[in-house]
Amino acid sequence: MAPVKLIYFDVTALGEPIRYILHYSDTEFEDERLTSEQFGPRKPTFPLGKLPVLELDGKTVHQSVAISRYLAKKAGLAGKDDWESLLCDIAVDSILDLKSAFSGFHYDNNEESKKTKKELALSTTIPYYLGKFEEILKENGGHFVNGQLTWADFWFAGLADYLNYMAGKDILADSPGLKALKTKVEELPAIKKYLANRPAVRF
Amino acid sequence: MAPVKLIYFDVTALGEPIRYILHYSDTEFEDERLTSEQFGPRKPTFPLGKLPVLELDGKTVHQSVAISRYLAKKAGLAGKDDWESLLCDIAVDSILDLKSAFSGFHYDNNEESKKTKKELALSTTIPYYLGKFEEILKENGGHFVNGQLTWADFWFAGLADYLNYMAGKDILADSPGLKALKTKVEELPAIKKYLANRPAVRF
Numbered sequence: 001m002a003p004v005k006l007i008y009f010d011v012t013a014l015g016e017p018i019r020y021i022l023h024y025s026d027t028e029f030e031d032e033r034l035t036s037e038q039f040g041p042r043k044p045t046f047p048l049g050k051l052p053v054l055e056l057d058g059k060t061v062h063q064s065v066a067i068s069r070y071l072a073k074k075a076g077l078a079g080k081d082d083w084e085s086l087l088c089d090i091a092v093d094s095i096l097d098l099k100s101a102f103s104g105f106h107y108d109n110n111e112e113s114k115k116t117k118k119e120l121a122l123s124t125t126i127p128y129y130l131g132k133f134e135e136i137l138k139e140n141g142g143h144f145v146n147g148q149l150t151w152a153d154f155w156f157a158g159l160a161d162y163l164n165y166m167a168g169k170d171i172l173a174d175s176p177g178l179k180a181l182k183t184k185v186e187e188l189p190a191i192k193k194y195l196a197n198r199p200a201v202r203f
Numbered sequence: 204m205a206p207v208k209l210i211y212f213d214v215t216a217l218g219e220p221i222r223y224i225l226h227y228s229d230t231e232f233e234d235e236r237l238t239s240e241q242f243g244p245r246k247p248t249f250p251l252g253k254l255p256v257l258e259l260d261g262k263t264v265h266q267s268v269a270i271s272r273y274l275a276k277k278a279g280l281a282g283k284d285d286w287e288s289l290l291c292d293i294a295v296d297s298i299l300d301l302k303s304a305f306s307g308f309h310y311d312n313n314e315e316s317k318k319t320k321k322e323l324a325l326s327t328t329i330p331y332y333l334g335k336f337e338e339i340l341k342e343n344g345g346h347f348v349n350g351q352l353t354w355a356d357f358w359f360a361g362l363a364d365y366l367n368y369m370a371g372k373d374i375l376a377d378s379p380g381l382k383a384l385k386t387k388v389e390e391l392p393a394i395k396k397y398l399a400n401r402p403a404v405r406f
Contacts, residue, residue: 048297048335066292073285082276089269094251132251 004029008052009039011202014064015052017158020185021068021151023194025075033199065092072151084145091136091144091152098129099159106166122167130175137177142184149185157185165203207232211255212242214405217267218255220361223388224271224354226397228278236402268295275354287348294339294347294355301332302362309369325370333378340380345387352388360388368406 006022008015010033022029034042034051043049047062054060054067061067069089072078079085105117133144133156141147144156160182164171172179185191209225211218213236225232237245237254246252250265257263257270264270272292275281282288308320336347336359344350347359363385367374375382388394 047293048300048332061289061293063293063296066289066296069292070285070289082273086264086269086273089272090250090264090266093266093269097251129251 003055005032005055006030006052007032007034007046007055009034009036010199012158012162013203016162017151017155018052018054018064018068018071019194019198020154020158020191021071021075021077023190024077024154024188025071026190027071065096068092068151068155072154075151077149077151077154079145079148079150084150087145088150088152091150092155094129094133095152095155095159098126098133099163101125101129102163102166126167126171130171130178134175134177137181142177142181144181149188153181153185157182161201162203206258208235208258209233209255210235210237210249210258212237212239213402215361215365216406219365220354220358221255221257221267221271221274222397222401223357223361223394224274224278224280226393227280227357227391228274229393230274268299271295271354271358275357278354280352280354280357282348282351282353287353290348291353291355294353295358297332297336298355298358298362301329301336302366304328304332305366305369329370329374333374333381337378337380340384345380345384347384352391356384356388360385364404365406 004022004027006015006018006029008018019031039051046053047060050062052064052067053062061070069078069092072088073085079088101121105114105121108114108117136144143149144152156178160172160178172182186195207225207230209218209221209232211221222234242254249256250263253265255267255270256265264273272281272295275291282291304324308317308324311317311320339347346352347355359381363375363381375385389398
């Protein structure tokens with residue numbers, strides 16, 4: 001197999017779940033992290049001009065969630081049949097909906113509407129999603145899908161610190177199931193090793 | 204198999220690609236369309252309180268893209284292997300990025316920023332995506348993936364009128380490949396029959 005290379009910025013965000021899956025599946029890969037200055041001139045060379053991009057089997061693919069799903073299938077992290085794959089997809093898309101509730105205020109440049117949106121998100125949308133996710137985890141043995149480790153768990157665990165950063169607080173303080181899942185993923189030997197050695201975390 | 208029911212609003216938007224796939228695969232289903240008044244009291248009964256929702260095999264699932272991918276697999280519309288499935292996923296997520304460029308201005312309640320965003324989207328982001336998609340179609344025999352009909356084609360064709368509506372003009376005027384693909388999908392016998400009989404189009 002040709003070398004695998006993940007190209008992204010030197011931040012966690014949409015790259016970290018992919019890095020988790022690559023490390024968990026013991027895939028040797030180059031973890032290329034671009035500064036904004038490095039990205040500029042290379043932007044036109046990327047499909048749709050965006051990152052992350054994965055070079056794999058001599059081809060270049062993009063879209064963080066699509067990449068993750070493909071790698072998850074190869075790593076046995078996408079459910080045992082089409083139905084469980086559907087449940088993984090539903091969980092990941094719902095986690096991304098939760099993320100949108102954060103990015104909706106975090107990336108608003110107008111201080112006034114940012115404040116209003118943040119208060120609304122932190123008092124309604126975000127607790128609603130976290131509550132629903134806690135229920136799902138209770139019904140699924142601490143995981144998002146049928147008591148097993150899937151790429152949905154990696155997406156949640158890989159994004160959580162980024163969500164906390166946007167919120168400016170520990171959003172999982174009252175979500176023991178989600179907190180335990182995050183810890184469980186972080187203590188998987190391959191992830192633990194990666195976390196101990198990764199570059200300083202930036203968001 | 205228990206009856207299949209799609210529950211959505213009486214609009215095309217995120218429901219139409221699913222309806223296309225269900226009709227194309229000759230799946231007998233109830234196409235339940237709720238008014239806002241009907242949705243209100245039922246909202247808490249839906250997973251995450253949102254639509255569309257699909258009742259299938261006696262279970263309730265949600266997330267429009269996840270639902271579509273599952274139905275597409277069953278209908279042979281998701282590629283012949285994991286690699287082609289990845290290409291479908293990349294295409295669909297890119298089509299959704301394009302859609303975001305429209306909804307970003309369309310659902311902005313501030314008239315001033317709406318206008319600024321719309322001008323920017325229609326002059327830069329949207330032509331950029333459409334241009335890239337035209338290239339993809341040229342390289343793939345008029346389809347998004349490897350010269351074959353996939354659920355990515357249904358997502359594009361099913362969303363196009365909604366995108367035109369948000370733009371207030373025919374966004375495909377200078378995109379002959381995309382226009383031909385939309386027509387090709389609309390002339391598939393099952394889709395043609397559906398289009399001739401569907402309720403008046405609302406967005």
